[in-house]
Amino acid sequence: MMKRFLILVASLVLVMSVCMTSALAYETMYVKTGNGKTLNVRSEPATGDNVLLRFPYGHQVTVNYHLGNGWTCIMLAGAYDVGYVQTKFLVSKDPGKYVPSSADAELAKPATSMESYTLEQLNEVLKTARSVTPYTVTLYPTRSSGWVYLRWVPSRNSNYVTTYAGGQQVQVIAELKNWYQVQDADGKVGFVYTSYVQ
Numbered sequence: 001m002m003k004r005f006l007i008l009v010a011s012l013v014l015v016m017s018v019c020m021t022s023a024l025a026y027e028t029m030y031v032k033t034g035n036g037k038t039l040n041v042r043s044e045p046a047t048g049d050n051v052l053l054r055f056p057y058g059h060q061v062t063v064n065y066h067l068g069n070g071w072t073c074i075m076l077a078g079a080y081d082v083g084y085v086q087t088k089f090l091v092s093k094d095p096g097k098y099v100p101s102s103a104d105a106e107l108a109k110p111a112t113s114m115e116s117y118t119l120e121q122l123n124e125v126l127k128t129a130r131s132v133t134p135y136t137v138t139l140y141p142t143r144s145s146g147w148v149y150l151r152w153v154p155s156r157n158s159n160y161v162t163t164y165a166g167g168q169q170v171q172v173i174a175e176l177k178n179w180y181q182v183q184d185a186d187g188k189v190g191f192v193y194t195s196y197v198q
Contacts, residue, residue: 043083154178
């Protein structure tokens, strides 16, 4: 009888220690995107995978574990148990409210004109467009911490539709001189400079 009691106590201690260790493994972190936009939570640790949810800037998340390949598994509530986000967009302290720099604010304005492009210049660029069978490419900024801009028109001076971190995949739907017209997984269409495509 005493032997069974000791085995039961030992089992309970073991279960409790495993539970406590698991609880300690969880970590609270916060979403901090470079442009103040939402962070995609994906079903698998890959930029081309399904987007389950989008968390706003500053959102608190519970980290399950870091994969070590640039991705982190986070705990979710409701229909999904876990999801995956890019580790570089998580920080250990609450970043507070996003305050765009003056440059970001200028770029974020909707495009209402062709900026420095005249209609003739824009036509010259657009004349070089040729249709292609859509194919997937990976985007890479010039700096590892930078962004690739999806532009409204094929001009580096134009405003942008959205930004992508390095490693994002998009589909090329047309090729122009120095530009690709692309579409992303969310259906956004615009132009990226060829130097940022691999």
